Amino acid sequence: MSAARFLRRHWQKRPLLVRGAFPGFVDPLDVKEVLDLAASPDAESRVVRRAGRYWSLEHGPFPRAALARHPRRDWTVLVQDTNHFSRRAERLLDRFSFVPRARVDDLMVSYAVPGGTVGPHVDSYDVFLVQGRGRRRWQVSRQSDLGFVPGLDLKILERFEPEEEWVLEPGDMLYLPPQVAHYGIAETECLTWSVGFRAPSDQELAAGFLDYLGERLALEGRYADPGLAPARAPGRIPPALLAHVARTVSRVRASRADALEFAGRFLTEPKAHVWFTPPARPHSRARFAAAAARRGLALDARARLLYAGRRFFLNGETVQVPAACAGWLRKLADSRNLVSTAGAPAAFLDLAHEWHARGFLHLGEVGSNP
Structure with a gap:
């Protein structure tokens, strides 16, 4: 079938x-x-x-x-x-x-x-x-x-x-x-x-998105009541304060771009128990590039690399890349390994070298173990 x-x-x-x-x-x-x-x-x-x-x-x-x-x-x-x-x-x-x-x-x-x-x-x-x-x-x-x-x-x-x-x-x-x-x-x-x-619930997505927005909000202003009169019922929430809360909440806006950014980070976030082991003796940039051309590259088994259009996400982070790198990164995300990097642009090799040093990417078609 x-x-x-x-x-x-x-x-x-x-x-x-x-x-x-x-x-x-x-x-x-x-x-x-x-x-x-x-x-x-x-x-x-x-x-x-x-x-x-x-x-x-x-x-x-x-x-x-x-x-x-x-x-x-x-x-x-x-x-x-x-x-x-x-x-x-x-x-x-x-x-x-x-x-x-x-x-x-x-x-x-x-x-x-x-x-x-x-x-x-x-x-x-x-x-x-x-x-x-x-x-x-x-x-x-x-x-x-x-x-x-x-x-x-x-x-x-x-x-x-x-x-x-x-x-x-x-x-x-x-x-x-x-x-x-x-x-x-x-x-x-x-x-x-x-x-x-993975099948995240709507509740999980909404709660995660609100947390994501909360970390990025930059609303100016603060509640003030210079015309406050003596309270006749101290336990009652003042109507002016309630109105201010409603106005402030209504100022929070989320765009489609916000949703895309959150989705990429959310879907590539490693599990809580996952960590990455950098190589004990990382290669220099030149040696790494030569070895990658001969042996190829493979994402670590725990790494999560996804993309949407020209946006790339790795392990819960947004990856900013030049347009020349996009095709190479898509191949890596789709197959999780590259047979060779011969002909890859310098910017891609710079990024790959950084990921190798952080334990996200390995030389050759390897996972964590045989």
Whole structure:
């Protein structure tokens, strides 16, 4: 099925099971590497356990010895942003670049022992579930009753009525639109890779935009009441003060340019736990330019570079660039790497050298790790 047909028939409309979507699929990380990530303070991880009707949620990091003490059934460990730690994981995420990168969130992995599950639930975003080693049974429902079990740290559906069911084998893929109830249970020890997408709520966007405007407002003036008369009701807000507040608020204006600027910054803002590591021995400008021409460049796996028209945004900041750089930056944003920079303008190489020194950009096609 072509990407265009999938988007037309299934995206945000109906689930789709694709048998053998990834023939000969090899997990980007093996079980040991996943558990090593779960033990790292640099990665976001959590463990969900089930014992009958009892559910528990713990947040990592998890020492290997702690995971070894878990029973042989009914638990799972989830690790977010695996694409930040493995080039192989980043390549899997790249397979979904038919969706704009502004919408892509991360590649999460779930390692589960038999019976491991996070329970029946819904997501507010689209998700592709790619089955790695082992088998996992999936049940889905288009039910309208989406009430949660009260008193849990997990948002588990109180009632779940499956309408369809499949067992996914290695290389199979299941797409689920937002708000489709689903329940995955490991049949064997398994790894499942989840490609998640960003779907900010209107409340989140509006609150973020108001914060953005608040940092940039420059309104002159201050409330004054030189003709104030003695108060007969001291607890009452003076009508003149209320009128002044209303007039001041009405002076706040936002343009389409403000919205574009906010959107670019908002959509490229790194997650709170993300930081970048500059090279221990940065190249000089001349050596960097020569190496980039030979080896090419690649964005760090954690870096987010997006554009809208001639405006570019990197990691929550606006990037001011000469027109001669625009084409090169668009290529970098679209593919996240450049095979070579031969012929690139000096201004682009200046910017790339600065980003390299800050850890945003690397020489050669690399992520953070193999």
